[in-house]
Amino acid sequence: MDLRIELLRKGHRPEDFDCGKPQLNEWLHRFALQQQDKNYARTRVVVDEKDPGGVLGYYSLLPCQLDTQHFPAARKLPQRLPCLLLGKLAVAVKSMQQGIGALLLADAIDRTRLAIAEVGGIGLFVEAIDDEARSFYRHFGFEAFRDDDRRLFLNVAWP
Numbered sequence: 001m002d003l004r005i006e007l008l009r010k011g012h013r014p015e016d017f018d019c020g021k022p023q024l025n026e027w028l029h030r031f032a033l034q035q036q037d038k039n040y041a042r043t044r045v046v047v048d049e050k051d052p053g054g055v056l057g058y059y060s061l062l063p064c065q066l067d068t069q070h071f072p073a074a075r076k077l078p079q080r081l082p083c084l085l086l087g088k089l090a091v092a093v094k095s096m097q098q099g100i101g102a103l104l105l106a107d108a109i110d111r112t113r114l115a116i117a118e119v120g121g122i123g124l125f126v127e128a129i130d131d132e133a134r135s136f137y138r139h140f141g142f143e144a145f146r147d148d149d150r151r152l153f154l155n156v157a158w159p
C-alpha cells in the first residue's frame with residue numbers, strides 16, 4: 001500500500017467508512033466536512049494511492065481549554081490551560097492492525113507540536129470512547145486524569 005495523509009475534502013468518500021463504532025462512523029459521514037468548512041476542526045484522512053477517495057482512517061484536531069483540576073502531572077498549574085484536542089481517531093475495520101492508527105496518531109502529535117510552537121499550548125488531550133481506546137492511547141504514553149481514566153493527556157511541551 002502507498003499511504004497518504006490528506007485533509008478531508010469533497011473528493012473523498014467518508015460515507016463508505018466503517019470502523020465498527022457507529023458514533024465515530026456517523027461523525028465522519030455527516031459532520032466532519034461541515035466542521036472543516038466552518039474552521040471548527042481539521043480532519044485528516046489516510047488514503048491509498050490506488051483508491052484516492054477511499055478513507056482507511058481519520059482523525060480530527062481542534063483547539064481546547066483544559067481544566068487542570070485532576071490533571072496527571074504533579075505540578076502547580078493555572079486552573080485552565082490551552083491545549084489541542086484529539087476529537088476523534090478511527091481506522092476502518094478492514095485496515096486495522098496494519099499501523100494506520102499509529103500513523104494517524106504520529107501525524108496528530110507532529111501537528112500538535114507545530115501548533116504549540118506557533119501559538120502556545122501544553123499538549124494533546126483525548127477522551128477515549130471506551131476501555132479499548134483508552135488502552136490504545138496508554139500504549140503511546142498518554143497519561144490518565146486522576147478522576148477519570150478515559151480522559152488522557154500527552155505532554156508535548158514540557159521537558
Ligand SMILES: CC(C)(COP(=O)(O)OP(=O)(O)OC[C@H]1O[C@@H](n2cnc3c(N)ncnc32)[C@H](O)[C@@H]1OP(=O)(O)O)[C@@H](O)C(=O)NCCC(=O)NCCS
Binds near residue numbers: 021089130134136
Ligand atoms: C484503536 C485503533 C485506532 C487502533 O488502530 P490500528 O490501526 O488497528 O492500530 P495500529 O495497527 O496502528 O497499532 C499500533 C500499535 O498500537 C497497538 N494497539 C492497537 N490497538 C490497541 C489497543 N486497543 N490497546 C493497546 N494497544 C493497541 C498495536 O498493538 C500496535 O503496537 P506496536 O506499536 O507495539 O506494534 C482502531 O482499533 C480503531 O479505530 N478502533 C475503533 C475506533 C476507536 O476506538 N478509536 C479510538 C478513538 S476514541
